[in-house]
Amino acid sequence: MQVNGTTISLGRGVTAKPRSSGRAGISVLFGAVGLLLASNVVTGLALFYAPEINALLRDDNSVILTAYEQRITQLRLEVDRLHSRQYAQMGDMNLQMHDLVQQQEVLFEQHEYVRALTEMARELGISSGSAVSDTAATISPPAIAPTDDTAALAQSLVAMQEETRQALVSLSDAAHLSTNEILTGLQPIGIETDMGSPAVGGPFIPADIGGSSIIDEANAVAAALARYQTARQVLLTAPIQTPIAGAHTVTSNFGNRTDPFLKRAAFHAGMDFRAVTGTPVRAAANGIVTVAGTNGGYGKMVEIDHGNGLATRYAHLNQILVATGQTIEGGASVGLSGSTGRSTGPHLHFEVRRGGSAVDPAHFMAAGRNLARYL
Numbered sequence: 001m002q003v004n005g006t007t008i009s010l011g012r013g014v015t016a017k018p019r020s021s022g023r024a025g026i027s028v029l030f031g032a033v034g035l036l037l038a039s040n041v042v043t044g045l046a047l048f049y050a051p052e053i054n055a056l057l058r059d060d061n062s063v064i065l066t067a068y069e070q071r072i073t074q075l076r077l078e079v080d081r082l083h084s085r086q087y088a089q090m091g092d093m094n095l096q097m098h099d100l101v102q103q104q105e106v107l108f109e110q111h112e113y114v115r116a117l118t119e120m121a122r123e124l125g126i127s128s129g130s131a132v133s134d135t136a137a138t139i140s141p142p143a144i145a146p147t148d149d150t151a152a153l154a155q156s157l158v159a160m161q162e163e164t165r166q167a168l169v170s171l172s173d174a175a176h177l178s179t180n181e182i183l184t185g186l187q188p189i190g191i192e193t194d195m196g197s198p199a200v201g202g203p204f205i206p207a208d209i210g211g212s213s214i215i216d217e218a219n220a221v222a223a224a225l226a227r228y229q230t231a232r233q234v235l236l237t238a239p240i241q242t243p244i245a246g247a248h249t250v251t252s253n254f255g256n257r258t259d260p261f262l263k264r265a266a267f268h269a270g271m272d273f274r275a276v277t278g279t280p281v282r283a284a285a286n287g288i289v290t291v292a293g294t295n296g297g298y299g300k301m302v303e304i305d306h307g308n309g310l311a312t313r314y315a316h317l318n319q320i321l322v323a324t325g326q327t328i329e330g331g332a333s334v335g336l337s338g339s340t341g342r343s344t345g346p347h348l349h350f351e352v353r354r355g356g357s358a359v360d361p362a363h364f365m366a367a368g369r370n371l372a373r374y375l
Contacts, residue, residue, distance in 0.1 A: 113218050117171055117218060124228060124232060125374055126171075126225075168214070182231040236329075240368030241330050242365065253268070254361060270350050270361060271350050271361045272350075280337075288326070292320050297341050300341070302322060313350070317338050
């Protein structure tokens with residue numbers, strides 16, 4: 001122990017310390033205790049407010065998550081809408097292509113109909129020397145294959161349809177022209193054909209302003225060809241074809257003349273064609289043989305009934321090549337020329353008779369020359 005600056009020994013190994021050191025230790029002790037209390041307070045507050053903080057954090061996360069999900073939903077809706085629009089456009093294109101392909105198939109069928117009409121016209125003789133254009137006579141459908149280009153396909157179908165219509169116009173014009181020429185050519189020889197329209201009727205229904213279809217136009221052409229065919233059938237029964245084969249010379253016409261035997265005026269009922277013996281004699285038109293034998297001054301004679309009150313006679317034959325009742329076509333041989341009967345030499349006596357009376361064959365021969373292209 002030290003008193004007044006003197007250290008006082010309290011015993012062995014024991015030394016007395018000053019009081020200031022004790023007070024410092026106490027301060028440290030109180031500081032540690034205070035720190036511990038403060039940390040406990042903070043921990044308590046944290047524990048007290050933890051649910052609200054967590055809730056706040058969860059609320060923030062929910063808002064962000066909800067916004068994210070809404071955005072994803074909007075994007076999905078936008079994608080679906082775009083897909084729907086694309087599918088709709090593809091559907092429209094498919095429908096358009098389907099319609100165009102169907103139109104193509106119909107036009108092919110119509111083309112085939114027109115080709116058949118063209119071939120029919122050619123067989124009837126309309127294409128020769130008529131107004132049928134080369135396009136109509138050789139019409140063939142263009143090669144059109146389905147394609148993704150609907151505009152190009154539609155344009156091709158329009159061109160195909162226009163070609164078909166032009167062909168139909170050519171056929172119709174040619175058929176009407178040919179029919180009218182035949183009827184006009186038969187009028188001078190007194191052959192009239194009733195080519196009027198058939199009896200029709202029915203209630204009035206306004207026409208479709210959309211216009212007629214190609215099939216309607218083709219049917220009209222078919223009717224025109226049928227009318228032409230009727231006129232041509234009449235033509236083929238008209239005795240207008242030259243009755244002698246090859247080059248010929250008329251030695252005596254129809255009418256009054258000097259009789260070669262009696263040397264006085266006489267009526268000549270036909271036309272005489274110079275022909276050496278054995279020259280083929282041809283039927284002037286289609287018909288049925290009513291006489292095939294010897295007939296007085298006619299010598300060996302053939303008579304053909306052509307209908308409509310018309311008949312022809314072929315006289316002075318050297319040989320008869322047909323029999324009574326036989327059906328014969330115009331231009332076919334009925335016999336060989338000669339000089340049998342009342343004749344001064346080899347020739348053909350040709351008569352045209354209407355209702356049993358002789359008429360001038362020259363008018364029929366002239367009609368035959370004018371209508372030769374239809375025979």
